[in-house]
Amino acid sequence: MIDVGAGTGAVSQAASPRLGPTGSVLAVDLASEMLAQLRHRLDGHTPPPIMTAVMDAGFLGVRSSTFDVALSGIALQSMPDPQAAVSEMCRVLRQGAHSERRCPPDGGGRKTAMAVARRAS
Numbered sequence: 001m002i003d004v005g006a007g008t009g010a011v012s013q014a015a016s017p018r019l020g021p022t023g024s025v026l027a028v029d030l031a032s033e034m035l036a037q038l039r040h041r042l043d044g045h046t047p048p049p050i051m052t053a054v055m056d057a058g059f060l061g062v063r064s065s066t067f068d069v070a071l072s073g074i075a076l077q078s079m080p081d082p083q084a085a086v087s088e089m090c091r092v093l094r095q096g097a098h099s100e101r102r103c104p105p106d107g108g109g110r111k112t113a114m115a116v117a118r119r120a121s
């Protein structure tokens with residue numbers, strides 16, 4: 001799984017226990033200090049492992065068709081080109097995988113809007 005705009009890792013930590021014993025998470029963010037906080041929070045975290053990498057969501061430095069799941073929580077709206085990030089999320093997904101973006105529509109998080117994009121090919 002890849003967590004795009006992972007920040008301090010709330011999405012990665014919530015999702016990782018559901019990935020099974022062979023699963024793993026790559027948590028990426030533009031801000032190295034956010035990922036440093038994530039790693040600090042992970043001290044003592046049990047597998048599946050969560051790895052971190054500083055990356056721009058618009059130019060993910062990973063090979064195409066690598067992941068089964070791509071998530072981005074409350075991050076696309078803070079990116080200058082969210083469409084580029086969604087395109088990259090689709091590129092790195094294997095065929096048949098799915099991506100999910102969650103954004104609070106009112107900025108207050110009262111209700112969560114969920115958009116699910118399935119890769120067409």
Ligand SMILES: C[S@@+](CC[C@H](N)C(=O)[O-])C[C@H]1O[C@@H](n2cnc3c(N)ncnc32)[C@H](O)[C@@H]1O
Pocket residue numbers: 004005006007008009010011028029030031034055056057058072073074075078079080
């Ligand atoms: C509001 S935080 C959300 C963090 C986490 N996903 C969560 O749900 O708690 C948004 C994150 O997006 C990151 N971000 C913004 N633009 C980015 C970009 N172009 N590429 C990667 N990460 C980016 C920020 O550094 C920040 O950590």
